Amino acid sequence: MSPKKIVLRFTKTLSEKPIIYYLVKDYDLVVNIVKANINPHKEGMLILELSGEKYEQGLDYLRSQGVTVQPLTQEIIRNEERCSSCGACTAICPSGALYMERPNMEVKFDGDKCIVCQLCLKTCPLRAMEVRF
Amino acid sequence: MSIERTYAEINSKIKSGKVVVVTAEELVTMVKDKGITAAAKEVDVVTTGTFGPMCSSGVFLNFGHSAPRMKIQKAWLNKVPAYGGIAAADVFLGATEMPEDDPLNSSYPGEFRYGGGHVIEDLVARKPIKYKAIAYGTDCYPRKEIETEITLDDINEAILMNPRNAYQNYNCAVNLSSRTIYTYMGLLKPNLGNAHYSTAGQLSPLLKDPDFRTIGVGTRIFLGGGIGYVVWNGTQHFPDRLYDKNGKYLGPSGGTLSVLGDLKQMNPQWLRGTSFLGYGATLTVGIGVPIPVLNEEIIRYAAVPDEELYAPIMDYSDAYPNRKPCDLGFVSYAELKSGKITVNGKEIPTASMSSYKKAREVAGILKQWIQKGDFLLSQPAQLLPNADDGIKAKVLKG
Ligand code: SF4
Ligand code: SF4
Numbered sequence: 001m002s003p004k005k006i007v008l009r010f011t012k013t014l015s016e017k018p019i020i021y022y023l024v025k026d027y028d029l030v031v032n033i034v035k036a037n038i039n040p041h042k043e044g045m046l047i048l049e050l051s052g053e054k055y056e057q058g059l060d061y062l063r064s065q066g067v068t069v070q071p072l073t074q075e076i077i078r079n080e081e082r083c084s085s086c087g088a089c090t091a092i093c094p095s096g097a098l099y100m101e102r103p104n105m106e107v108k109f110d111g112d113k114c115i116v117c118q119l120c121l122k123t124c125p126l127r128a129m130e131v132r133f
Numbered sequence: 134m135s136i137e138r139t140y141a142e143i144n145s146k147i148k149s150g151k152v153v154v155v156t157a158e159e160l161v162t163m164v165k166d167k168g169i170t171a172a173a174k175e176v177d178v179v180t181t182g183t184f185g186p187m188c189s190s191g192v193f194l195n196f197g198h199s200a201p202r203m204k205i206q207k208a209w210l211n212k213v214p215a216y217g218g219i220a221a222a223d224v225f226l227g228a229t230e231m232p233e234d235d236p237l238n239s240s241y242p243g244e245f246r247y248g249g250g251h252v253i254e255d256l257v258a259r260k261p262i263k264y265k266a267i268a269y270g271t272d273c274y275p276r277k278e279i280e281t282e283i284t285l286d287d288i289n290e291a292i293l294m295n296p297r298n299a300y301q302n303y304n305c306a307v308n309l310s311s312r313t314i315y316t317y318m319g320l321l322k323p324n325l326g327n328a329h330y331s332t333a334g335q336l337s338p339l340l341k342d343p344d345f346r347t348i349g350v351g352t353r354i355f356l357g358g359g360i361g362y363v364v365w366n367g368t369q370h371f372p373d374r375l376y377d378k379n380g381k382y383l384g385p386s387g388g389t390l391s392v393l394g395d396l397k398q399m400n401p402q403w404l405r406g407t408s409f410l411g412y413g414a415t416l417t418v419g420i421g422v423p424i425p426v427l428n429e430e431i432i433r434y435a436a437v438p439d440e441e442l443y444a445p446i447m448d449y450s451d452a453y454p455n456r457k458p459c460d461l462g463f464v465s466y467a468e469l470k471s472g473k474i475t476v477n478g479k480e481i482p483t484a485s486m487s488s489y490k491k492a493r494e495v496a497g498i499l500k501q502w503i504q505k506g507d508f509l510l511s512q513p514a515q516l517l518p519n520a521d522d523g524i525k526a527k528v529l530k531g
Binding site: 100 | 184185186242244246319320322326327328329405407408409410417470471472482483484485486487488489490491493
């Protein structure tokens, strides 16, 4: 089976449990951590590439622990026409996917770095960031 | 010999196609290379620009009379209420107004996805707008309700009238508390997680004419992609000069403009509905002001670079909301634009709420208009009060 990308979101209490360890030990899954982020409220977001025979059981285990599991089918895009390059998103974006290019002061978006946290969707005052499913 | 120019001389140069116009940004470089005196001899007009959220914005709309006639008491455009307490067929729609069924901040932090500023953007983009109004009915205006669809072209007048725009200078906002806060300066992360500012610095109109020597009632400007006018000082016009602890001059602050123009000739590219998470909706406005180089002193002020213009650093978790003094010092626009500053010994990332890139475009468009002879400078009927007039902000007791 080819590896699949999934997004895991967990609450503050869950982010302290050794979930990945059990995925490997009990379900024999091959885990590749693509992106990981814990926000200031200590809630976690993890993007994994997972493969193995017991893939579905592994996901069931995650859900049973209270982890929200979503396939990574979402993609963040920027509406270039709406974006004013103000920069309001740049100090918020946790992965550096949105950044200010200096000295020309143009905001650039590097989709490869984006961890789909969707923070920019809410904080962009001009609503130039969009999610595509 | 020092240079002296009149508005009439500059305008005749514009008409003959011989005018020399530079943007405030180009002037900064020019003065670094050639010095003030040479620049003053060469340049007739300096253009400035800014593109940022300006809450005190709105539009007066006059609808054609319906049959039967109706005296609008309450009106809604795309569900956003407009103020009907003026003449029968007129309303005022404010940029920060929200639909009555919006959850506002009760689903904290509220998203404020569509408000008055968005209606203004949709109007100027010629999108159809759902219009609803109610009235109590009179002998001369018997109709009591109407529900229809309008576009900007279906109504008589649409006057963009912004009582307070183009703040001369603004705070650099930080958050000293341990929780995330949502403000009109954006999302501020806890414990000095980020710093947000909101002017175009060396391109910003009122930073370049700090003492209002050229800007006044009747100054013709770039407004929302069209031509507009300064009609008065803005509300909360408290011009002041900033000094550090050692008495060093750090630039002006406190001035504001009241501006007006015909919405029908504007462009949605320069009037954008804007949403601030946890704060509200507003309008982002593009404004460009030409500064006539009447003498050397005017160009000296217009040439001040980002390194010599400062913003006060303000804590938005406690000091700002509670009107307490804040002693975090000042930071130059050059530092702010570098992407990081140091506050209380901590290095923090900076970001702007207003767009420097778009400010540059505004100043560039205004420059082209003047060069092509499409835009003459107007001599103000009256200059605006400056820092020497000592206007002070009042505090509301209660
Ligand atoms: S906040 Fe929005 S408009 Fe501003 S630079 Fe980021 S994406 Fe562009
Ligand atoms: S979703 Fe937005 S804020 Fe989050 S990483 Fe991607 S670009 Fe940055």
